[in-house]
Amino acid sequence: MSLRPSPENRFLTASPGRIFAATALPMIAIMVMNGMLGIIDALFLGHFVGADAMAAVGMAFPVLMLTIALSTLVSGGMSSLLARQLGANESNAAYATFAGAHGLALTIASLLIVIFCAGGWGFALHIAGSDGPVAEMVWVFLAITIFGTPIQFLLGVHADAWRNEGQAGVMALMSVGVTLINILLNYILVVVLELGVAGSATGTVLAQALGLVLLAVLRPFPGGMMPLDSLLRNRWTGSWRRIVALGAPVSLGFIGMALSSASVVLAIRLAGSTDYATTIAAYGIVTRIFGFAFLPIMAVAMAMQSIVGNNVGARLYTRSDAVLQIAAATALLYCLAVEVLLFSEGTVIGAAFVADPHVSGEVGRMLRPMAAVYLFSGPALVLGLYFQAIGQPARAALLTMIKPFVLLPVLVVATAAMLGADAIWFAFPLADGVAAIIATLVLAAALKARGNAGIGIKAVGNLS
Template sequence: MSDGRAAKTIENPFLTLPVGRLFMSNALPMAVVMSTSGLLNVVDGIFVGRLIGTQALAAVSLAFPVVMLLTALTTLTGGGMSSVLARHLGKGARREAGAVFAGAHGLALALSAALMLGALTFGPGIVSVLAAGNEPVAAPARSYLLILILGAPVQFGLGLHADALRNEGRSGHIALLSVLVNLLNIAANYIAIVVLELGIAGSAIGTVAAQSLGLMLLLFVRKRDPALLPLGMIRNASWLTGWRQILALGLPLSLSFVGMALVAGTVLLAIGNTAADHGTYVAAYGIVTRILGLAFLPQMAIALTTQSITGNNVGAGRMDRASAALRLAIGYAFLWCLGVTLTAMRAGKMLGALFSDKLEVITAVGAIMLPMTALYTVTGPILVLAMHFQAMGHPLRTAVLTLMKPWLLTPVLVIVLNAHSGLQGLWFAFPVADAALLLVALTIVFRGRVFDAPSTTLRPMEGS
């Protein structure tokens, strides 16, 4: 079938469905997809904390910065590809979309090789520094991370195919497969950790196995559905296509996850230099990151839905639909984040008790969560706005909204407040950083007249 005939015969739901229905039909499945992944992370933490112990929970918490680096690289390829892919699909340019999809695979393999080389060279030393010399925590963390890093190509491939299906209007397929794979992952982790007594290494093995199954299922879906970009496009196109554009558009969001790793590393170093009971506070901080990680994923689903709708409609010259979806997404993101804030205020210690029976860990979880979530309500709307700009091809605006907080505001504030007020003071770095970023976002919105943009087609990489 020719590219032109494909464009005429395959209807693009992002351009035809009512905006409200379109948003919900994509956001809800994506929220299910991402929430089940976050729930897996929470359940895994409960297994580790309850069935192995505080030291093991501290070890997987110590690994969090590197896990975020893996997420960042997955987002670099998948997120950058999505911005370009969605606009090509919106224009009906399937051949160009297939070329970008193939190029993203080549980039993912190159990043996997670089990551493995870097981990084998520098990884053990970095883990030792973050552990502040606590070898009983550092040793299992190294084993856990080595397994995850060796499985990175599978994670990258899974992310690429899930992002492509999302932009092709198949969020429901991803949701169904995600629930299945994550339930199997929970079962596999339980068997590996409890029955086989593999410790936290068993958690990593279960994760890589589940990701492998998920990738095979996504490939099967693509092979069976003729409306999707065919696998032949991936095999036949150059795997060097579009790297520069993918990197430029994926880098801001990717660097935001690297920034999260930077923030986590800064906090862990501050704990190591300040806390007398290092293991307790590392474990408590790890619990909080798992809980807030789960809370972050539904707002990320809202943001990714915005990205897909904006990209397809900008490609088709329908800026009015993109702006309507943006307003809807910001409202939903605000309501979700408000619910997270209220839950943290009322049930912080109760959530901590799910992971550990140690009173000191539970108390520390409550003390950390309360200040960290004080201004959490602004994080979702700002993320939605950033992904809207990313889908339009505005890397500079995206970079400001996604990078300023994790790369500058939070690390500096953690260091300053920790030096001024000790361990209890550093947690207030998070709401202060949220307040500063809110001012920046409002400035961009009012100066750029974001919500009343004209109904014109923007150039793919229009300046910011």
Template sequence: MSVRHADHNHPFLTAPVGRLFPSNALPMAVVMSMGGVLNVVDGIFVGHFIGSDALAAVSLAFPVAMVLSALTTLAGGGMSSLMARHLGAGDRTAAGRIFAQKHGLALAMYAGLVALWAVVGPALVNSMAAGNPEVAGLAQDYLRILILGAPVQMMLGIHADALRNEGRAGLIAALSLLVNLFNIGANWLGIVVLGLGISGSALGTVAAQTLGLALVVGLRARSGTLLPLSTLGAQSWWGSWSRIVRLGLPLCLSFIGIAMVASIVILSLQHAAGAEYDALVAAYGVVTRLLGFAFLPQMALALATQSIAGNNAGAGRTDRVRATLSLAMGVAFLWCLSVTLVGAFAGATLGRWFSDDPAVIAAIAAILRPMLLLYAASGPILVLALYYQALGQPGRTAALTLVKPWLLTPLLILTISAVIGKSGIWLAFPIADTIILGLAAMIGRDALRRADPQAVTMEERA
């Protein structure tokens, strides 16, 4: 696919990077942050209006919720890498083909998810509840609703990713603001007014996602510049699944790795926490929401990098790709440093947002301090990982996103907690960060000196 086919009036290819990056990253940060605000507010509703058992149930449900996000990312990440390069090279037909094929892949993944949940889901939740049937029942009710609504979440993710790669980040931000405000209101209605418990939270989420999907589909149907909805009927939904999966798999597995780490933390607490187990599990659930909120702006920066770098790589603009990478890594570092400082000095204040229980509040502050020691490195590493994904290099993306959650953190949690007890669980996180930072430094140095965005395989260009 030659650079001569590229549309050089495309703002991704012509606007100064110093203006282009914030114009895409800021709307995406609004999108991601609103999702984080929703999780935080929902946690406050659950903790104050339902109770600590419900907060513990949501904590147990977190790994499965992360798997749902991972499946959405599996298709979205792979499609974004391919779609952005096709659009940058001016090949809308190929971009539309990938768009259609992603829909088929998402439906196939949902069928597999339902079958897997039917076989292992209830037993898994019961084992993680450590013999507390009330917590297990709440968690299963919550997850059952989320899984039934998963197709809506996946399809909404598909259309949001497509709009981002078509340069409509501002539109996504406006829709996200509307949908998340609706979600907060729906959760308030379900939890506080109707008294549906955490099932009200799950129903509110699915209702908001349904509204969001209806809005983005309606906007695409009326637009004369976006890829038309008729593409979904004109193109086969089968094909290129292996390429989409290969490119999306590293980031997908990183989300599943986060879910696995959360499960290992909960299982380790069962053995090490003793009488403090319930308070620590509730506190860890709050911490996952807080760090989830902090993670989403990082992901926004990384996704903006992916879209800009992918379009420019498709057009052969090496200079713009590298300029985008440098700017994004610097901004990500500043954001993560601010998160570290807030977590270190305001942990107890944050804890009081979610709970009135002094034990839970103290545990939140005690967990945040060690976990955030080297958090400032996580944002730049994520940006670098999605830079490689944008260039069609999933091996390097995998090295940066999978080693920590799949190998380092689980091994360190099990080893250190076995030696020094429950405090070792939280110390495992900064030690893993130190090791992955060294790996990222080696890979990043190579990116700045030798990596060429035009060095994308002919298979990925096809």
């Protein structure tokens, strides 16, 4: 097949700065709206349901991260292949990848449902300890979420396909509308109907279903590169191995976040925190805050991934390097601003979520050490997704997995064992610092390997 660039592909023709802004800004808008949903939902739960609901959501967070990780396994792996295939104008290969991602998404979601049916209640009882009402809330919240994963996973596949086709602007407009509907649904279900955590989870699943229908139905109209009927002309069991290999680094990074979160909850419980319920409720708020702060970084990295993948597919390596530099600088400045805000206003931010001054004070106490060197986290993520985009899963895995899978769990356990539960928050800046050093070494090794020829040239690999 021809490797000539597609004449319809703006990723290959617009200036790097302009195409990055045109792609990243809509993606940031989408991510911020999704993050606002999480924040507003937490406000509903904190003010209209209570601290127990926040504690239940905090306990469920590791499983939520697992679902995000598995969704990213499919959509992220598909994106790496799809962007390079579209950049090289390999239409048939792109159609096959798109179809294969659908089959893999539904298979993984089905396995999650089976596993939850077998062990969901046991997990809820274990994570909540002896608190029966909280365990019941954890189970209800997770049951609705897990049974909605087929919708969540397919939504991720379609959203990433649109992003790699250069339709981020259209996605942003739809995302704003769907998110506003989601907020309205959550208000009705949580506040008006008083369904608590069940209302929160149900509103999210309904909004995801609406988003998926819109992305599928509207696909023919913006002039996308892949017609919807290509799903009928290609096997849904193809490309799974390549999708998993390329999606694994970022996916395992999210699973590592779940592991890190679980290790924090376990450390608080085993180390004998003076007020377990208050600490867990505060940690649930902190996870929402950092989750919201993380979304624009992820948007920057995903925009960079799409542009770099298309340009590497078309063998335009100078352009891909320029976009990497722009994305890394953007992430660094953003993370510095977040660090200053969280470090100085943590208690004030916590008070917005819950009226209990003990919980809001605990939020501020956690955020100050956790945000101490947050500025390094963004560029490290951007670099990890860059290596994924150009087909280097080993380097991508190292950069996306080392902190959540190794550094944070080990440092959390070590600080809890040596200094007690109140000191585990200092594990986060230590992990960020070590991860930044590792990212610097990986980048230096990549630069040395390619000499003066450009990173992408040594790492193109097979387009399919």
